[in-house]
Amino acid sequence: MTEPRAVINRLSAECHALSWQLNRVSGELAELDRILGSAPAPVVPVVPAAPPPPAPWTTHTEPKPAPAVGDSGWVGKLLAVAGVAVTLVGVVLLLVLAAQAGVLRPEIRVAGGFALSAGLVGVACRLRTRPGGRIGAIALAATGIAAAYLDLVAITAHYQWVPAPVGLAVAAAVGGAGLALARRWDSEPLALLVLVPLIVLAPIISGDVDLLLIGFLLALSAAALPVQLGRDWTGMFAARIAAATLPLLAALALSGGHDRWLIGGACGVAAILAVVSGLLLLPTTTRPGPLALLTAAGTLPVLAAGAAMDRGPATVLAAALSMAMLAVILIHRALPPVVVQVFAALSAVAALIAITTAFHGSVLAPILLATAVIVAVAGRQSGVARWVATGFGFAGGIVYLSYASPASLIIATAMSAADTVSTLIASLLLIALVAATARAYAAGGVGQGANSADAPILATAGGALIGYAVTAFTVTLGVAIGGTGGFLAGHMAATLCWIAMAAALLRYALRLTDRDARTLPMAAGLALTGAATAKLFLFDLGTLDGMVRVAAFIVAGLLLLGMGTGYARSLAQQDAGGQS
Structure with a gap:
């Protein structure tokens, strides 16, 4: 027992020493950065230009003066990030490896972690008021907050000293407090340094990707939303989406079956959180495209739920997501075009997954083709709708060819009654789809998704499809x-x-x-x-x-x-x- 205890003590001492040295170097570099940034620069006359008008989906905010940044500013930031990583590894060693080696009592280990957390945050608040101390303060505060959160994960999931609901509530409060500090300091890097380490280190403390860990990270993502309101922090939004999405995808891949309903509910909660967050943050973002893509990424667990759940619940989840995104597009008229395209594509993909999950066999092709016809007729003025109709038509055509193959047109092939009826209906729907799509492209014009140079190619493809469908029908x-x-x-x-x-x-x-x-x-x-x-x-x-x-x-x-x-x-x- 003596040798493991000595190894743990040496590792802990070295981690603390390395963290102290990195923070000290970071402070010195930050001071050098301030000195270099305050050096006089040659005056160059600049003709003031009128500021561009704000985008219609952004709120007007007063411009902030850009801080002076020297050539060595990135070095201080890099060392600060390294200090955060090393210190948190030391906390993990304190909570896990020391426990495995029997070094110190659990109460002492946890109390030491909380004491370290409080000390780091206190030093960060004092350091920020000093010249050049912003970078070091952000790193120390992030380390302290993350250490406290990891302590909460340990006492809830590892030691099981408090019930899961209590642990979730306290963890959300601590995470929210840390992110509120980031908002007060107007520092997205602090918010990222609070969120990103937790996504990586929390599974190490809990020991498994289970419902408790999923609940922790969902609570953290929800607590971070009010902090982000009014801020154009796309990186933080990406971290929040990752915190809620990655453990759910892992749980779906590893689900043994007994927690499938609860995991499915968590997938629905994550999707709701992603969509609501995206809509609330959209008015203040200057990058609506990436925000819309991240919102769609937050719904991936719902789209992948069929891998671990029964067909019924998976179909309900996908269909609900499709209808919700379609309702957002129809109700929210002020959405930027790129957001409409992303949300429409998400609605179409969810609908396709819902249909293919709910239906199998001969009935699948007619349903897919009928959906394509409806979309092509209802959205003939929309380029997005035409692409959606084409996608459904392609999927339906692939299924259609599985039992109306070219071989059945060369050699007389007897089909079952279900396949015969499906082939006849799908053939008529395929003809109707080509006609509806051609009319939609004609109504849309060249500027709305149709190109006159592509007309011969589209006409040839449409004629070939109609000819094949007519032959298959007869x-x-x-x-x-x-x-x-x-x-x-x-x-x-x-x-x-x-x-x-x-x-x-x-x-x-x-x-x-x-x-x-x-x-x-x-x-x-x-x-x-x-x-x-x-x-x-x-x-x-x-x-x-x-x-x-x-x-x-x-x-x-x-x-x-x-x-x-x-x-x-x-x-x-x-x-x-x-x-x-």
């Missing part, structure tokens, strides 16, 4: 009704539908008075005609047999003749009308 219906014979009839019907769509496109092109506007629909009609003709000779001729093949060629030929005759007459009539 072939699936044919197989369901007549087996192999119905398969052949379905392909004949698909070819005729292709030609009919080509005729409709050419007729639409002729109705346009602008000759330049005719180019795209005319090219699409001719391309579809060529594809139908190629299908006749490359597939139908070798696959169809008997009267089905004869009927396909005769009807297709008559349709093509009618199209050519009608198109020529329409052009002649238009030319005659133009000459007259």
Whole structure:
């Protein structure tokens, strides 16, 4: 027992000595920084410029004079941070390693930690009033507050001297007091030096990522919110989000099953805290984009809840998040555009997770495609809505191809009743989605998400999707009704539908008075005609047999003749009308 006791004593002494030396060097460098910063500089005439107007989502605050910073200022800050880290490691050694080695009684270890904490904060308050003492004061105060918090975690989670609710309340009060000091000193670095070490060291004290640790960090994140109001402290917001999110993600990955409901509730609390915090801090931030992204990051536990929870609760959490973010977008009309985009994407992702968690099998593709159609129709004036509709359509299309694969269009394949109905409905919805998306892009214009240079590519992709969906519908219906014979009839019907769509496109092109506007629909009609003709000779001729093949060629030929005759007459009539 003597040798471990001696090792612990030496480690503690060395940590304290190293911390004292680093704080002393930091103070000396801060004094040198003040001297260098106060040295006279050459006067350069500057023409005053009018300050830019504040952004509509920021509140006006009086400008503060920038402090003088010498070239060695960063050295003092670096050493101060190192001092915080070393001292907190010493506290951990005092609370954990000393306990394992049997050195000192637990009461003495905890009392020593609290005494060290109070002494550091007291010295910090005195040091701040002295010239050049701001950096050292911030480091000492952060160390003292973090040490006190770690002591509270130890007596609650490690020694279990106080019930968890009491420990949570006192810990939130201590953390809030430390952050209130950071607000009073107007120091985001102090707030970060209080929060960041706790995220790293608190799991070491508690010994596990459990509900107690999650409660501690959630309480700390909530207590830090009032301190941040009115301050443009994006770094502190990121630390608060990490404090609530990281332990929950770890708990979801390590959950054994018995705490799943409580962990799910904690995920919901973390998401509410992140969203409410983001909305409250948005009016005073100068960086709405990063703030919105951090807010979305705070909801990651809800999005990942399905990894550890049953389908029902996971679906409810994701659906609630999706509806909440959509409500924020619709109600809060003054949101910056970048925030609207981030929140809309978050709502869409949450809705997609909710749908894929709640539904499986044949019903999934129609639901995804139906959602895409609704979004495309309801939000046809919004570029974000078009992207969301495209995302849902892509996901639904992938599921759709899993049972309406190209192989089922080449070889007659019998499907179950559920897959047959799903294929028929999904095919119609896919056609409707292409039409709704095309209308939305046309209504949006070039400046709202559509690009005239991309129009041929989008038209080609949309035509291919419609052609595939039409073929899948006719072939699936044919197989369901007549087996192999119905398969052949379905392909004949698909070819005729292709030609009919080509005729409709050419007729639409002729109705346009602008000759330049005719180019795209005319090219699409001719391309579809060529594809139908190629299908006749490359597939139908070798696959169809008997009267089905004869009927396909005769009807297709008559349709093509009618199209050519009608198109020529329409052009002649238009030319005659133009000459007259």
